Amino acid sequence: MGMGNFLLVPEADFNLLGRDLMVELGIGLEVRQGELGIKIFKLTLEDEQEVNPEVWYTPETVGRLDIPPFTVTLKDPDKPIRLRQYPMSLEGRRGLKPEVERLVSQGLLESCMSPFNTPILPVKKPNGTYRLVHDLREINKRTVSRFPVVANPYTLLSKLGPENMWYSVIDLKDAFWACPLDESCRDYFAFEWEDPDTGRKQQLRWTVLPQGFTESPNLFGQALEQILQDFVPAPGLTLIQYVDDLLIAGQTEEQVRKESIKLLNFLGLKGLKVSKSKLQFTEEKVKYLGHYIEKGEKMIDPERVQGILSLPTPGSKKQVRQLLGLLGYCRLWIENYSSKVKFLYAKLTASNRVIWEPKDEEQLQVIRKDLATAPVLSLPDLKRPFYLFVNIDNGTVYGVLTQEWAGKKKPIGYLSKLLDPVSRGWPTCLQAIVGCALMVEEARKITFNSTLKILSPHNVRNVLNQKAEKWISDARLLKYEGILLEAPNLTLETTSLQNPAQFLFGEPTQTEHLAHDCLQTIEEQTKIRPDLEEEELTDGEVMFVDGSSRVVEGKRKSGYAVVSGKTLEVLESGPLNPTWSAQACELYAILQALKRLEGKSGTIYTDSKYAYGDAETGCMLCKDMLSNIFQNPEAADVAEAKEAPATRQDMRRVLPLIPETEPYKKKGLKQKSAAVGGTVKTPPCRPALHCLIATLAVINKIAD
Template sequence: MVDTGAQHSVLNKKLGPMSKKTSLVQGATGTKRYCWTTERKVNLGTHQVSHSFLVIPECPAPLLGRDLLTKVNAQIHFDPGGMSVTDGLGQPIHVLSLALRDEYRLFVPKPSETIALDVQPWVHKYPLAWAETAGMGLAKQRHPVVIELKAEAVPVRVKQYPKSQEARRGITPHIRRLMDAGILRRCQSPWNTPLLPVKKPGGTDYRPVQDLREVNKRVSDIHPTVPNPYTLLSSLLPEYTCLPLAAQSQEIFAFEWTEGEGQPVVQLTWTRLPQGFKNSPTLFNEALSEDLCEYRACHPEVILLQYVDDLMLAGTTEEACSRATGDLLQTLGILGYRASAKKAQITRQEVTYLGYKIRQGQRWLTQAMKETILQIPEPKTPRQVREFLGTVGYCRLWIMGFTEKARPLYEGSKETPNWTWTEPMKKAFQTLRQALLEAPALALPNPNKPFQLFVDEKQGIGKGVLTQQWGPWKRPVAYLSKRLDPVAAGWPPCLRIIAATALLVRDADKLTYGQQLLVYTPHAIEGVLKQPPGKWISNARLTHYQALLLDAPRVRFQTPCFLNPATLLPNPEKDRPLHDCNEILAEALAARKDLTDVPLSNSELVWFTDGSSYVKDGQRKAGAAIVDDSGQTIRAETLPPNTSVQKAELIALIQALEQAKGKRVTIYTDSRPIYQERGFRTAEGKEVKNLPEIRRLLEAVQLLRAVAIVHVPGHQKGEDLEARGNRAANAAARKAASRDYAAPILAVGLPPPGMGTLPPVPDYSLPDLAWINKDATLQKDDQDGWYRDQNNNLILPATLGRHLCEHLHTTTHLGEKKTLTLLQTACLRFPRQNAAVREIIQACEACQLMRAEKKQHSGMRYRGEEPGQHWEIDFTEVDRIGPWVHCNHVRQATPEEQEKARAKWKASPHPSNPLKLKLARREAS
């Protein structure tokens, strides 16, 4: 960029998405409006900033404006030796611009342009194993790969993006080299995807990148055996080109190519498995793993780890490792695979593998990875929040309580209309960055030793530390954290710890190699699982937890230790638990502390409740009943139609509790409605049905002096008290349901006495006067002290106006609009009258009960006895171009035609919709 003293920094090309912001620019030829880019990340050498650039295509060169210089904190010094430009710390300014997708290369150690000295002897000894000496490889023992398309897939053609002359010249040598090697060939294909030349950072060379996103959408998915199975835009490097591609599958990867101006455009395609294809990593990983099976069997003294095309060989001694390395290089050369000598690390005690440094049984984050994350600026959109979480989540094993620290960011990653960057998000962002700087070194898992997992749960988040014994110490292997699902998060603490333990044990299985796992928790979850709390956990969940935690022989539960690493809290009484989980669960299950499911020994009343609901003559009938221990009916009520049996049983239980107010009662029922502690949600996480009745039930339980609600199985045939009482309650409920339901009738009493006359002096409150003062049109009458508006409407005090509306509604039961109309007709107003009228009508029980509900259509339409007998025409607006009707192109007859022809159709209004016409054919007279 050129420093010209401009106010704004300017780009002369659109290098990314544009914003809606525009600005007027005054130039030599006049004034013109130009657009701005969106906020882009700009590396200023010492830090990153977010900046928006003005795009002026007519500008001969990009301009460095005062806005960007201010963010750099640039300072110009004039010395006898010359002029210098520094930043605020006095350091020279070096600004490097590069594409955002290549930003990580700033912090990745630059690969050596030459082969390391300790690797050169291996290159000379095994020349067929290296890409630098043997060229591109070809897997000799692999059959050509056949790509399976989806059943509905059709060829797609994506237009080639424009390429500059410089970019075309930059990728031409690479295309020619691939064509000479037979990896690219000419073709004629209905498929086509674009080729993107990408400039390599720090040089003038370009590399070709093919956009295969549309092809990936049309190819069948296979189960990925490696994480992050594909990258949408990936460079065409020779790793996957070792695998041949079947002839029938080559055409789907075609792209357009021309070597220069005036040259014809041709199509090229791949004969090998290309980069950018979503299944390439999985296919290559499986092929290389199968080809190396024999090598692994012949070298049991070493360990060979494979991640796609990255191999790491580990041995106990340097001699064994060197010998196995030589055999591996020879095997790769014979099989047709090629390794990179510039990236090789051979017989070293410290290596960098997959972004981690590994040495002496430990692994830790590299400085380059930390700096990459620390350079990310504060997010401005939910998408940027998700990008940050995805980047820092790769290092979550090193951050204790990662899920708890990142909770505000997870909540802020959702797209909302009024999204803002809040203070809790900013605090979580800074906390995670600081945690990366303090990330410890973790021990490598030892498959020959048992593991210890320390678990704790807090506010719906499970935290754990996986350790292994190292002498007298426990060395951390990984820090684990998981968020509980909404159902488990609503359980009591003694059950939440079970869900947290199950989640963390499942995560720990990825690192323990099937070794014994000792689990330490502050709760006795083993005993709780053996006595399952069926009212909280569904059978499917319970079976899953028991199979994972109890039936697995390698999982063993231990008593809490003196210092739990998951909480960093001491437990001085190691042998005794801090609480009794069964007692806490029993208290949590009860709506009141003395509520029991055992009959009271000194009950004043013993009642049985039941509800009934069945269908008769196409209509569901329902009823609820209460009977005493002698079989006498205490109460039986016919319920509204379409009432479910569950709701009927709830109503019967509620009525029994309310009728026995203040007494000691034992109630037998066959329902179990307990949902309060779970936030009124079912075990599957859905909102519970009959929520108003359940809330009313929980309130009614508090009305009694002592209560026992005993669950009994329904439809028993014995002669004991429970069986006889349940049968009597069921019979009374069915008898009540068989009667016709009589809807409540609105009782209209005599109108209350008149309101009388207005008081001589108005009594306006302070809120009334504040409301009056806001309206300049309201004037006070000096004679009587009443306020009036410009239409001579009398302003009443709010209390008096509300009393008047209550009196009016009690007399007439008018709706909101009618009531306001009467006030307007009477020339009366009062503060906040609309809200007051609405509250009065909503509080009227009679009006709410008699409110007319919208009737749903039955879903059936008359079709006639023969084709064309019955027509229905929807109301629509025709195009007004001609006389044709839009729906069936029937033209309206002219007067001349009407005289010649007899009318055979009759149009009449539709019986249920006034916007439709009904056409019926009739016989000609």
């Protein structure tokens, strides 16, 4: 342009010649992948004159917070961690020497003679200089960590409303080094340093919170949060802090500009340093926590997406975990994320090495496509109602959280979770109860108890009121009722829509084919035999069963017993595999009673709600649950026997409807052979007494 000359000095914090011109133009020079580029700054010369120059970072300065030194607690501190220094090239040592000398001169490092020693690494930067990296993994393993109170990035941006259109992002430079470390703990962070010129070896230790230490983010985050209590943003402006990254949001450019200058001066006064090159000053589009924020919306950083897409096919469990970590950060943008990454978690649980098959590659390509076409998500407006669509698919609950704008639903985030093993064994309409409760808990992290309307193809309210008691334990039932029925600002509705796409875009559906009666569906799915009636037997055998597994004199013992309900005689009892759980023993006792009722009609009582709920459906729907409960072949045989068709093993079938008896209200199990006509009826009895006799028989058998 003929306006001036520029001199690029990579080691300098800013270019020397042409500095005045660059400030006047509001631009800066930077090197990216070996190419020279221009970065435009919104920070004008007038703005910079209003900022305290002490806040800007330079290599000659270091931040210092006036706070009490932090202490660190290790497990077994009397057993020092002694790791030899990794072999380091001469080039690496020479590259680190200026950095080590700078840190020593600034008081961040000091000489010592410590019983602890951990290695360091030289990491070369793009500009040719070196960064000192301290390998503190062994120290981190032995550290007694404090409870982390760092903000959750998953929900942090919920504090930003869509009305905010201007932003500033402030990155604190070397923030951890501004926090002093108590002298009693400094020996833990010692390392060996050899001068490349003199060959002299010595130990150095940190006097401040070191980078790479597991507690540093938490400790600094708490310290900065306490300091920011003295900074009160102007009305209408929002300040967000995540460790050492700060964001200011407001509706107008002038508001954000003034507040940003005010915050910069406040930080400089407190002894913190800000990287001017990374400052995003009063802009409409900023990058924060790996997201781009613009006009009340957020999107994934394209560089992050490209990094994930360029990853090679994972060949080890470590690489699978790395892939899951990267994908998990983007889960809000991926519909039904939990279901799509099931195959990756299966690779981690497999006992052998990772074997990548063609079907795995196909599933990974689906996820990559979702990332490449990830939608733009709206920032939540806590003053407006939220709409949450929820559905169940193959043991996974998924949905989309939305808000209405100009008559259209705009997605806030795609939510999904894997159901627990127990609920995966329930009918789908009952799984919807668990799914809705899980989705409400996830949505509340974003909505902060704002008005929330849940829409699902399942009539959750009716199922919860009429069918849940037979399947769900009292503790679970109380939890789900509290979340779904008693929570304020929450409503439940039924919809014929089946997936988030239909919900978002209002695709036409054939309601008459999609709608279903949840209560009728549960009856059809759980009814074991077509001739089952809800009537009591007037005759037939009566048996009481019990199973137990407990520790006796330091050893676990298991057993079962079957007691006659008429004579109180112990019909049979015996020990079982000590590795069996109490639930497995209860099921085995029921199986033995069913064998005794072959060709007869009768009633079986049990005091185990688990056994009743499991046997009630003949294990027709419980394969996922049983695979997690039974870890031995004997117990698996019990479950398999109860699944057998009635034409082959009618004796092992059970009826699901058990009337309650007064005054004890003990629920039981009933079984009737298909060859015997009539109805089922519970004779007058004292169930608690009979179950107690069976329990005593089990205890006696275990004691033997």
